[in-house]
Amino acid sequence: MVAIGATLSTLIFSPVSRRQISSAAGKFNKRRISARGSVLSSEQSPTVLFGNGSFEKKFDTEILPNAFDNVDLERLSVKDYLECSKDLIKPDGGPPRWFSPLECASRLENSPLLLYLPDIDGVGLGLILHHQRLGRIFDIWCLHIPGMDRTPFTGLVQLVERTVKSENSRSPNRPIYLVGDSLGACLALAVAALNRDIDLILILANPATSFSRSQLQLLVPFLEVMPGQLHVNLPYILSLFAGNPLRMAMASVEKGVPLQQMVGELSETLAALLPSLHVLGDILPIESLLWKLEMLRSASSFANSRLHAVKAQTLILASGRDQLLPSGKEAERLYHALPNCKLRNFSDSSHSLFMEDGIDLVTIIKGASFYRRKRHIDYVSDYVPPTPFEFKQAYESYRWLDIAVSPVMLSTLENGKIVRGLAGIPCKGPVIIVGYHMLLGWELSSIISRMLMERNILVRGIAHPLLFGKAFEGILPDSSANDIYRIMGAVPVSATNFYKLLSTKSHVLLYPGGIREALHRKGEEYKLFWPDQSEFVRMAAKFGAKIVPFGVVGEDDVCEVFIDYDDLMKIPYFKAQIEELNKHAVRLRTDVRGEVANQDIHLPIVYPKLPGRFYYLFGKPIETEGRKLELRDRERAHELYLDVKYEVERCISYLKEKREKDPYRNLLSRLLYQATHGCTSEVPTFEL
Structure with missing residues (x-):
């Protein structure tokens, strides 16, 4: 209910006239603030432009104490929200x-605009834990709805x-993000429709x-007959349903510290948080709560009646333990109702x-491929x-595989010598591996992680387009598996992305x-x-890229294919699934012949073995610089292609x-070695 969170430099905009920002990142300055709450610099007259676009009379200005001078922006918490909300409310x-x-x-240059639309608390500080990271890639505005305001949903x-x-008229080529929290989500859907x-x-x-399917609607008649002495405790009670205090407190505890220190910090955070909860009663007094619940009813009805008109790119975030709304089931409904929609579930939230620990909005946006600065996403820029x-x-999500297969990384130096490690990989690009x-x-996770850890090289993989679409996510138990x-x-x-x-x-x-x-099929490892x-040689020559061929073995020491594509296509149930999935998939290599043209997506059934070991060898880099004219010739390019193969x-x-x-090819011998050597x-x- 209470969308908790916030810190602000206290600069307020009208929706039609935007003030320019010039101070350094993360710095909060004392500003002259009008009695209406709009911020003015010390040089400006106290003329205020309000939300309806009309000029109001002038108010005397005053200097208010800055609540954020001593706040650690990287470790803000629920307590900071409550403390910082005192002035806003x-x-x-x-x-x-x-x-x-x-x-x-x-x-970032040309950063898109992000408008945050709050839950029924209306304070507008619900992204407090995310402001710093969001502020590096977005221009953020937050909507503040005063507690006593009675503006209807429309x-x-x-x-x-x-x-x-x-x-949009100011920057027609820049997308506008609407981040809606509960009630704010209804507002975002309505505006999009x-x-x-x-x-x-x-x-x-x-x-x-x-x-309409939540227990919140039952609160209205209950609040109307509730004895006055219980009103003061209601916001506190609702806050316990709205969020998990322990997970909220964990969000402000420093990670990676010793357990004893972490427990101590957590205890201090909880002890400091509980006395501050009385502010909730000021944020949502009983008369405001009644008004907001009625607004929720109208907002839900308004948004649902216009879902068919929503064509915007949409990402739904659903909490698995939401005790106020049936968010999990609702997310599934919206996922199937909206044509351009992705879903991310957070089962423990x-x-x-x-406001909870482990939730990073920037990472979620990036993982879902939802960050773009123009009308169409550019996966490179x-x-x-x-x-x-x-x-x-x-790395932690795949560390178990790294431990199980203990990968051996070998590379080849310019003189042809094979060495352990990745010293043979050129540091300067362009490089095609x-x-x-x-x-x-x-083999992917080990390549990407070791390149970054050992050589500080970020490898950009060329992946199947299906990993970026909605169809593939629909068949995965965890839709964020490929984030x-x-x-x-x-x-x-695509040739464009490669270029x-x-x-x-x-x-x-x-x-x-x-x-x-x-x-691949059985026996094809x-x-x-x-x-x-050849598909990449002439493009490599155009940019003078080095080509690094590599081989990897070890899959046959980890598992064996039990039922492959050919077997699955003989079973009607699996055949129908494969055909349905591939019907919506982007077809690749439609212009080639042979087995490589069969790009059907499916999931072979394998049985595991006692894990062996993965071995990688990166060959000697092949130069293409200075060979641009030579490799324009198809035959020469094909010769180099065959050399790489x-x-x-x-x-x-x-x-x-x-x-x-290798005496340590077997898992047991590796475990014994590490038990004796660390x-x-x-x-x-x-x-x-």
């Missing part, structure tokens, strides 16, 4: 208005709609479109999703590299065998399924032979 008689929560000098729709139209021609991107957290924390999260796609792509690859830089396979990556001097991971290689004609096969053969001499010790391998 003072009655000022003003209508709903916008404010910018911070000023970020390091913001009035709020008109206010947001005017802002959207005004900003009424403005189908404007490029809107909706991010909806626990939409209140399910109000409660209603106040944005719009890409925001992972932060160290995002990389750590990505071309190789064998092991079963189910199990990690998008966060780490994967792009849909852009090379033009930006990137390291590109390329698999000519594609899905046919990664989803380590067999290359490359097209007959031969090098990949040679790497595989080398590894298959050498692993027979869990973090690097396990040896065969002699080079």
Whole structure:
């Protein structure tokens, strides 16, 4: 119910006239604030432009104490929200208005506008834990609805709609993000339905479109007869349903510290939080709560009646333990009702999703491929590299595989010498890393993580377009399963994306065998399924890119295919599933012949083995710089293409032979070595 969170530099905008920001990122300055709450610089006259676009009379200005001078922006919490809300909720008689929560000098060029639409608390501080990261890639405005304001839902729709139209006319090629929290989600849907021609991107957290099926609607008659002495405790009671206090407190506890220190910080945070909850009664006094619940009813009805008109790109965030709304079921309903929609579930989260530990809105947006700065996403120029924390999260999710297979990384120096590690990989791009796609792509995580950890190289993978669409997510138990690859830089396979990556001097991971290689049949391990004609050589020569062939073995030590594509197509149930999935998939290599042309998506059934070991060998880099004219000739380009393919096969053969001499190929021998030498010790391998 209470969408908790916030810090702001206290700069308020009208929806039609925007004040310019000039101070440094993250700095909060003392400003002259009018009695109506709008912020003016010390040099400006106290003329205020309000939400309805009309000029009001002048008010005397006063200096208010800055509540944010001593606040640690990177570790704000629920307590900070409650403390910082005290000034914002003072009655000022003003209508709903916008404010910018911070000023970020390091913001990306042409950053899109993000409008935050709050839950029924109306304070507008619900993204407090996310402001700093959001402020680096977005221009953020937050809607503040005073507690005593009685603007109906349709009035709020008109206010947001005017802002959207005004900003769209100012920057027609820039998308506008509407982040709606519960009630705000209804507001975002309503605005999107009424403005189908404007490029809107909706991010909806626990939409209140399910109000008619929630227990909240039962509160209205109960509140009307509730004894007055109980009113003061109601906001506190509702806050316990709205959010998990422990997960909220954990959001402000420093990560990676010793357990004893973490427990101590958590105890202090909870002890400091509980006495501050009395502010909730000031944010939502009983008369305001009654008004907001009635507004929820009308908002839900208004939004549901116009769902058919919503065409905007939409991302729904659903909490699995929302005790105020049936958010999980509602998210599924909206997912199927909206044509351009993705869904992310957070099974352990409660209603106040944005205030809980482990929730990072920027990472969610990036993982769902929802960040763009123009009308159409550019997977190269719009890409925001992972932060160290995002990389750590990505690595931790696959660390179990790294431990189980203890990968051996070998590379080849310019003089042809094979060494352990990745010293042979060129640091400066453009570089094309071309190789064998092991079963189910199990080699990917180790390549990407080791390149970044050992060589500080971010590898951009060329991936199947299906990983970026809605159809594939619909068949996965966890729709966010492939977000990690998008966060780490994967792009849909296309000549345009390949060209852009090379033009930006990137390291590109390329698999000519594609899905046919990664989803191979029984007995086809380590067999290359490359097209007959070269696909990447002349593009590499155009940019003078180095080509690094590589081979990898080890899948046969981990699992064995039990039921493959040919077997599945003989079973009517699985055949129908495969055909339905591939009916909506982008078809690749429709202009080639042979087995590589069979790019049907399916999931082979495998049985596991006691994990063996993965072995990687990156061959000697092949230069194309200075060979642009030479490699324009198709025959010369094809010769180089065959040379690369031969090098990949040679790497595989080398590894298959050498692993027979590895005394630690077996899992038990590796575990015994680490038990005697330390869990973090690097396990040896065969002699080079």
